[in-house]
Amino acid sequence: MLDNVDPFIGTAATDLPRAHGLAATWWWPKPQVGNTHPGAxxxxxxxxxxAYSGAYPTGYGRYAKNTEGVPEEMFGRLQASGFTHFQQSGTGAIRKYYNYVRVTPMVQPLDDLGGSWPLEDERAGPGYYAANLDTGVRCEITVGEKVAVHxxxxxxxxxARVVVDLSCGGLAIDLGRTVPLRAQVESMGHGRAQGTVVMEGVPLSVYLExxxxxxxxxxxxxxRLIPxxxxxxxxxxRHTTLRPFGMLFMGPTRAGQSVEVRMGFSLRGCxxxxxxxxxxCGVARTAFETVRARTxxxxRDHLGKVEVDGGTDARRTVMATALYHSLIKPCVADDESPFWPSSGPYAFDICTMWDIYKTQLPLLSALVPDRYGDLLESLIRxxxxxxxxPIGYRMARGADRFFRQASALAHTALADAHALRRPGIDWTWALVHMVDDLRRLYGEDFFEHGVAHPITHxxxxxxxHHCTAQLARALGDHRLAADLERRAGGWVNAFDPATGLLRDSEFYEGGKWNYSFRLLHDMAARIALAGGDDVFLDRLDRFFGFGADPVKQPGRRPPPAEMAAGYALNRFEGLNNEPxxxxxxxxxxAGRPDRTAQIVHAALTWxxxxxxxxxPGNDDSGGLSSWYVWASLGLFPVAGQNxxxxxxxxxxxxxxxxxxxxFVxxxxxxRSRPIGVDGIDRDPPPQYVQSATLNGKPLHATHLTAADVHxxxxxHLRLGPEPSTWGHRTRPPSLAHPHPKEVR
Structure with a gap:
């Protein structure tokens, strides 16, 4: 996988061949740009x-921040004013971005600092980024877990000079800049310096050589220099008093002479x-190649956790890059919490749980279980x-809670981890926090009235409540479990029995159709509430555009009328939206896995x-890429249900x-598949599972337990070109309440 990764995938506005067939009926209202970066x-x-341009996405690139359609360019070329540290990966319009400690190699006067120079001959791979500035400087960067080497x-x-700017932060867009609250910089002589800047309440320290x-x-x-x-x-x-500041190293160079900058970072001081x-990095004068090789x-070890055979070179590139993007975030740093003094993991860039809890967290659980356990331990702390x-948590004081997005999502990850008997977590203590968290914010309305608005909450x-009940029952607290299970039935209060869809409400990035087909803990009752299999399937077919005409995607600055007409389609947004x-x-x-096969195949293809x-849209910290990985493997995790x-x-x-x-x-x-002009197989018909075996025994169901995989x-899946009856009768597990009623 390692050599197939292309970190440039997703760094520009969406540029895919025009979709045909089912995929052409899907409408993408959200930003059509991956928002990834190619950095180390x-x-x-x-x-x-x-490289730092100050533009979107994440400080690399050339786009203005946008929330719908094709992004507008801030400038017409790739350019950089230097090289910064701490980037998001694929996130949308979150409140702030990092880009701290800008390093700029210069052959111009210090007065030119802050200007930008064209980037040429960019190259990138896992743990490595390189480019030429048109000033004639070749720039290379690698990183370790807590260090960067330039x-x-x-x-x-x-x-020549190397200028370090400790005042830099955020993006060069409206309201995008981050200003340090306090700072200290010290020159220690002999090529050594250190400093601390307090950014959004976090003391970020750097020691450099x-x-x-x-x-x-x-x-x-x-x-201005301070001799x-x-x-x-x-x-x-303050914003009004901020003037750039930092340190500078200056001297003559011969053509081809290299200067190495080694930087260690910590949230606990210099x-x-x-x-x-x-x-x-050790004590050697140069460490670039050592750190690069180690990273x-x-x-190689992480990407080697998934192996695939078959497919085109292009398809393997997309798969390898999706896996790579899935393993960049969250950041998990040992003994680095600036908010509590004890040792242990500190996780940040959980941006956000709404984006990653369905796809990425189950992938981390399968591939890097130790780090996944560290993430959960940090969430509890x-x-x-x-x-x-938190729903979202960055390297900043106070959780970016994103409660408009969702409520109580950590409970799904904790329930799955306990079902797999993950060690290292005090589950009794975890249960206390899970129960307490259920009553906060929208949870109080749900507790008192059995319903909360926005209705998706x-x-x-x-x-x-269902996830927490599973843990309570496993720990022997049956009274608590029974109460939680009763309240877990409150999902029925969200639906209108007359339509089988969610009740009218406000919706975060979507409409009631987008949220009406979530995989609940009682899908048998959910389908009965809609009127049975046939009615439920009819609603699904309409949502996914079966038999519908192709639609036009929003362009730059889509007018309100165009967006309103698109939303009125009540159509699948084609992975451009998390719900x-x-x-x-x-x-x-509903007994139709063949329909699932058609939709997933169309998404993977187009x-x-x-x-x-x-x-097709924001990668959202790897949530979208993780979807691609699971879909390509023929699996999908149902978070919270093992x-x-x-x-x-x-x-x-x-x-x-x-x-x-x-797990094979x-x-x-x-079938081998025809190749399109871009190397992706663009026009094959879907394949369907005809029969299956698990460990040599027939598998008539369309599901596995997480333990089966872990x-x-x-x-073994026998595939064919036509839908079969496999999975039509033996359906995934459900609580199967026969007559759903409103729960109080």
Whole structure:
């Protein structure tokens, strides 16, 4: 997988071939851009580094922030004012972005700092990014878990320099800049310096070493040098008083001479930043190749957890890159919490649970269970400290709660982890926090009235009660479990029996159709409420556009009338929106997995491709890419239910290296497929599961337990070109209440 990764996929506006067939009926209202960046990253590591333009996405690129349609360009070329650290990956219009500690190699005067230069000859791979500035400087960056190493190769010049700007933060767009509250910078001589900036309530410290014998080093403020100065202190900074500041290293260079900048980061002070640098870089004068090789090896290990056979080179590139994007976030750093003094994991860039809990978290659970456990431990600690399980959590004081999006999503991840007997978590203590969290914010309305608005929160909270009840019953608290289970039935209050859809309400990024086909804990009762299989299937067929005409996608600055007409379609948004990610698998519960196969096949075929424009929308911290990984494997995790649904895979054979060994998905009857002009197989008909075996025994159901997958085994799927009756009678598990009634 490693050599197939293309970090540039998703960095530009969506540029996919015009869809045909079913996929042409789907309408994408949200931003048509992946919002990924090609910078150097380490698997789930604390530090990333990339060229910084100040534009969208995440500080790399050339787009203005947008919320619908094709993004507008801020400028017509790729450019950079330097190289920054800490980037989001694929997120949409969140409140702030990082891009802290900008490093700029220059052959111009300091007065030119902040200007931008065209980027040329960009190259990137896992753990590595390189580009030329048109000033003649070749720039290379690699990162470790808590360090970044820059290598700049200069032209012949009598006064080259490396400028470190500690005041930089955010994006160069309206309301996008992040201003430090306090800062301290210290020049320590002999190519060493350190500093701390308090950004959004977090003290970010950096310790750096510059391999530049004979160069001068100085502090600077407001683009003026401070000869002989060794320390800058800023006790209080405001938007109106901020002037750029940092440190500078300057001297002559020969053509082809390289200067290495080694940087250790910490959220617990400069001493720990120095220790992190020494731990990962050692004491050698140069560390670039060492760190790059070590990070590449980490990526090889992580990406090697999934193997696929068959498919085109382009399809394998998309798959490898999707897996890569799935393993960048969240960041999990040991012993780095700035908010509690004890040791242990500190996780951030959970941006957001709404984006990742259905697809990415189950993938992390399968492939990196130790780090997944660390993530859950950190979430519990955040709940201890702040009183809530966050929906979103960044490297900032106070959770970015995103409660408009959803409620109580951490409960699904915790329920799945307990069902798999994950060690290292105090489950009794976790249960206390899960129960307490159910009563907060929208949960109070749900507790008192059995319903909460926006109405989607009723579904969230009912599901979270179900997940919490499973843990309570497993821990022997049957009285609590019974009460939680009773309240978990409150999902029925969200639906209008006359339509089988959600009741009218406000909806976050979508409408009631988008949210009406979520995979609930009682899908048998959900289908009965809609009027039975036939009515439910009819609603699904309408939502997914079966028999509908093709639609036109929004362009740049779509007019309100165009957007209103699109929303009025009540149509599947084709993975351009999170609520739709699980909807294709609702067909499984109505006995029509063949319909699931058609929709997933159309999405894999038409909505993903190679090149910078190869994603249909925001990658959202890897949530979208994780969907692609699972769909290509022929599996879909039902978060919170210890369950996987089975579908026709996109590859002839795949293997997941899990805790219990190897889980293999193999096929017979898998067709080779024609190749489109971009290397993606664009016009094959779908394939359908005809029969299945699990570990050599017939599998008549369309589902597996998560334990079946995590413990290792062999799933064999016989495929064919026509729908079969496989899975029509044996449906995925459900509480199967025969007569759903309003619950109080």
């Amino acid at each position: 990253t380490s698997p789930l590591g604390m530090v990333s580094a990339c 290598r700049y190769t200069f032209p012949d010049h009598d006064s 510059v391999d530049s014998p004979g160069w001068r080093q100085m502090l600077w403020y407001d683009q 002989g100065g060794t320390r800058l202190d800023f006790d209080s900074i 001493d720990q930043a120095r220790q992190n640098l020494e731990r990962e 590449r090896a980490r990526w 955040v709940c201890e400290e702040e009183g809530n399980f 009723t579904l969230d909270l009912a599901y979270a 739709d990610m699980e909807a294709p698998w609702a067909y499984h519960y 909505q993903f491709g190679t090149g910078p424009g190869g994603l 369950l996987f649904l089975v579908n026709a895979p996109a590859f002839e054979r795949a293997a997941l290296h899990v805790e219990g060994g190897e 998905i193999e096929t017979s009857g898998h 413990h290792g085994g062999r799933l």
